[in-house]
Amino acid sequence: MIDQIFSETLKILSTLIKFQTTSGNSNLELIKYCEKKLEDAGAKSFKTFNESKSQANLFSTIRGKNNSNEKGIILSGHTDVVPAVSSEWTSDPFIARKKDNKVYGRGACDMKGFIACTLAVAPLFVSKKLKAPIHFSYTFDEETGCLGAPLVLADLKKRNISFSACIIGEPTNMKAINAHKGYNEYITHFTGLSGHASNPESGVSAIEYAIQYSNKLLELRDELKKRNSKKTIFSPSYSTLQIGKISGGIGANVIADQCSLEWEVRPINKEDGEFISNNIDAFAKDILIPKIKKNNPKGNIKKEIIGEVVGFNKEETSEAVNLISNLTGDNSKNTMSFGTEAGLFQNSGISTVICGPGSIEQAHTVDEYISYDQLKQCLKMLINLQKRIESI
């Protein structure tokens, strides 16, 4: 049976890769395809949209023949992928290429491979009497700050549906992940006034303000280290801050009117993220902005939020983690250092675990791939889930 489902998985994955669902782009064609597949299998669906209706989250439910009121299990994946520059790839990133028991293509591993597995297994759920419903949640724009998931979660709350567990199929080599740090990403834009370097009074250097702002961030970074003396499960055991890119200016003899700073925080708890935001915003507002605006009304400092992904906290006893251990036969639990939608599902009161096919090392890379073996391991887990729901 698994061979047949596996060949169906490969077909579906090839189709999914063809939809160019780079974050920010429309994913409606992909959602239409998934919705049709699930509804053909007997699922009932509803969708939530972004403001311009160019992107959708799909939430579909298979109740089985029993129409049971038991709490169900969510299989969750994001439909967007990070950008791909065709010229860097061995072949077209949006056409699946099979070689050496691997499927290459943008999103193969993060995370259309998991979505393909869930779609391929769906008919199996329908053909059985389920004791609890199975739900499929496919979201938009996870990679750019989890923009889609909050909409679907708000909708589920309105519909008053509760769940026993959520499995998020991000690439973890099919290992259970029960916690990760938050991930906050920002670009701060500085606007000064250009002028000739020989006359410093004629301009306002945006770069010099970016430096003062950077120094404050580094000061706050030291505070972060001190704030978390207690041992945590994360490594490193404190919240981190990094300035990753600084751009601005045109040459030594021109006062720079523009500068931007790209930086991130990986907080081990919500408070650390708020500590940084509150302090740097107050520093900009009270100290830097009044100075940069003096004699230069256009002067300004603006912090743009690229994404604020909430952390995923370890649950003392986790129904979702126990479920995965039962399904995969692997009792190990790990933490990881990249952000996912897990914290959002958890904050909605749903026991959550991250476990999916493929390695994070292949995600976001040129010539991204997923191995046949990982897809098969995921299918085995899903088939075990079906058996389990049938016999709960």
Ligand SMILES: [Zn+2]
């Ligand atoms: Zn992902």
